[in-house]
Amino acid sequence: MKKVAYLAAALSVTLAACSPAKDNNESTASTADGNKNLYSLVDGAESRLDIYTPFTLTSDLSGFSENQKKMIAKLIDAAELMNDLFWRQAYPGDKATLLSAVKGDVREFTRLNYGPWDRLNGDKPFLTGFGEKPAGANFYPTDMTKEEFEAADFAGKTSLYTLVRRDENGKLYSIPYSEAYSEQLQKAADALREAATYAENKAFANYLNMRADALLSNDYQKSDFAWMEMQDNPVDIVIGPIETYEDQLYGYRAAFEAYVLIKDKVWSEKLAKYAQYLPELQRNLPVSEEYKAETPGSNAQLNAYDAVYYAGHANAGGKTIAINLPNDEEVQLEKGTRRLQLKNAMRAKFDKILVPIANQLIVPEQRDNITFNAFFANTMFHEVAHGLGIKNTLDGKGTVRHALKEHASALEEGKADILGLYMVTQLFEKGVLTEGKLEDYYTTFLASIFRSVRFGASDAHGKANMVRFNYFADRGAFSRNAEGQYSVNMAKMREAMNSLSNKILTLQGDGDYQGAAELFAKMGVINDTLRADLERLKDANIPVDITFVQGKQQLGLAE
Template identity: 70%
Template sequence: MKKSAFFIAPLALAIAACGQQTTTESTETTAPKSYQLVEGKEQRLDIYTPYSLTSDLSHLSSDQKKMVSLLIDASKIMDELFWQQAFPGSKDELLAKVEKRAKEFTVINYGPWDRLNNNQPFLTGFDDKPEGANFYPEDMTKTEFENADLADKDSLYTLLRRDENGDLMTVPYSEAFNDSLTEAAELLRQAAELAESQDFAKYLRLRADAFLNNEYQPSDMAWMEMTDNDVDVVIGPIENYEDHLYGYKTAFESYVLIKDKAWSERLAKYAEYLPELQRGLPVEDAYKAEMPGANAQLNAYDAVYYAGHSNAGSKTIAINLPNDEEVQLEKGTRRLQLKNAMQAKFDKILVPIAEQLIVPEQRENITFNAFFANTMFHEVAHGLGIKNTLNDKGTVRSALKEHASALEEGKADILGLYMVTQLFEQGVLAEGELEDYYTTFMASIFRSVRFGASSAHGKANMIRFNYFADEGAFKRNEKGQYAIDMDKMRAAMNSLSEKILTLQGDGDYNGVAELVATLGVVSPQLKADLDKLADAGIPVDVTFKQGKDVLGL
């Protein structure tokens, strides 16, 4: 990799000097005076369509509304921290030097790399994005990392940096970002004082403690125990998708959420079927012996603020947390469906895609209810399957390393459809026809693969698409329109489910690497079909207009 126009300053020196969180200094002699769009990237600037994040807050008390404002303030701090993790340089200097027309696109991507185009640089002066983002020194090799005798080097909550001798060292997030996390912790404690739900107040206080002591499991446990809160927040270092080097390091993010009680009641009935669905997974018994906590929650929300990792590039429309395997096994998981964000993507993106790429006779099977259910059961599926390998290789996440996230997303996608099938045939999922869920699932693949194949979700989408193609699950006509074959798609769904669950249970790193290498790619024909969507002016994703002003706070 070429040297970029910035370097990574030793974190230890910055901490010793002033105790502030660390950023990367730009090299005065090499940094260009301005950053221009790379030739040919102009059309990328219009791939996002704006959408206002609003919700009916009339049922909230005055204290609850003040609490929402405080949570938005804390979220803005998460946003700044994610910039430091994602971009090994100065955010302010970058934005000051970006030409005007590319500035908003740079903000959406949290740096000069296009997240929905395989992280290709769209600004001059930058090379490929470091696989380890700014979690590791850019010049660190995998061999150096693996040989380093550092007990917490694979911790979810440490950075790797070099000491004054140039040797690798670890720095906990709580030290590296102490000033910002202290401020965020105080905001969460103020919000806790306003909370009407005592369980929510407990969670906020424990999360504030975690910011300062780097121990997140107690707050994850508390988050799982909440049931009576109208307002929710998912905040802190959570997902590890930004770390393409190892998949170890978690990125700061936040969602501020308002519960949709009517839709939540509608979903509650599905939770009781989860143990049965686990037992029925299409794989040998040993690969489904782990039983997740039985008190899993399914709820619907309006999102009113996204920040940090959750706001970068493609916007999340559903959440399944916590990621901690011990918490999952003891408490289960919570599945949060972000209904307003989901509706935005369905109306503005999925329906127009179906009109281009699905055969006319199957377009009536594209429904929001099917899109909602498929998305929901994707999140449910994260909690099923197996968390620990069967052959003493540790957790699935540690055994599969940088491929763990891609395979986990692939598992959730395919098992989500499997669960939909089972519940529909049992009469539990009673809306529409089974063809609705399969056809909408297929159209959703086209929506998702436009994000590129560089992210964990992107690789999972391509593996599934190419596997379905090999199994004849769909046919493409001379107009470039696709028709699903229900029987073959169902057979492919079952066989891919078994394959993924077995790879996870075996901790088969080489097998997963081969799967990603052979199927996790975009074929020329598919690329040509996706190009038609761009030619038709269909946006790839949404960008949010959000904040206190939008909410009238």
């Protein structure tokens, strides 16, 4: 049962949502929002306030011209606007009122979570006066049931880029993001267009103008194609409504986010050779032919970057350290995808989190197998693996994403993880991947499960890791000694890797919603032994994730 204060908030939001000129964040403050004395930490939440460790995002801009620096500053201006847009999608209340009612570390924790729910603790409320987070966040009316939604018939019902609201008669309808958020999207578009005037790379300038158009038109595919056609731009920005993880009701709606990136040319050149092997790896996937009949685009790009700004969904809770985009299935099949490895953020997680975890949970004799090169490769091939497998169900009824609904994101992350390890194995044995030993990649992979499983059941990556941990445990892929330390069994891990790959690809190709639900219900749980081991990490003060000190000042671009 939801708390009274939260029900009052939901009622206020729902009534406000009846006006097509407003989205929920423009409503009058709710009863809960209006009582500034209401908000205090729930029991046990104080220990969560220090689960993030700070890391400064910066990069060497000494080789850039003054115009390029002005361009980067404008890209950050555009990215910053995604923060407030994501707040409006994630939280069915008033951001300013909520933040004014909390102070100090609690306010900062609220900012990190874009609301009163702890993203790395199963979305549990950490402030009094709030019940469970709506599964549909603020994409749908908070009182809407699945039965009501599925019975309704209206334009834009399953669109990536619309909000679902009620009209004056209570009927459901959709409103495009470009209309609901027109004022801020116009500001973001203006910033991108001004950045384009400073760009020295013509293809990048063209992309910025097209992406600005997309923000205002709700049509993102043309700019996705333009983004795929860029090859040598030293600066990049990923911006707009992109991932659907925030919509845990259906996985239909995309959330606003942004990354501003500086290319690491040396590391990017090292990665370029791997893309040519994608067709061969697709053909050799451990699954029946019909589940790998699609051919990934041949224009796949692998590059490494310094991230200098994260915003919106990208900055909420656990931080992404690699990107595989675009998500549009048509663009993927025609052009492939771009895989962006965020090397500086990746290094921060390796040094500050993964190595300390390994020192606690991996047997001493295998700790030397925990290497940054293996962590980088496993993460990179996770993103590459998103392009493998199947995007459309075998029955011809549509995409895997629509068939699996709210389970699609977590299953796709599970696929990418396990196929990433499969790709590492194949390329290592072909002599293409030459750094270290295969044991390095497998042991680092196991340690990474412990890192990601701490993200909790509300996070798609965390949920996927719980499934994989339990699946591996059942098949003896690792063992645990009396001291609570884990060791990899190379042969059994390989067997488990192949059988789990087969299972996930089959679920996706069949569009098997019930099968995916059963997999997560059975395997997507933390058992008592693992929970106790994760508590040891907490007792050792190992952070769960990183948070960023970032902006123009950190780059020497402050006006």
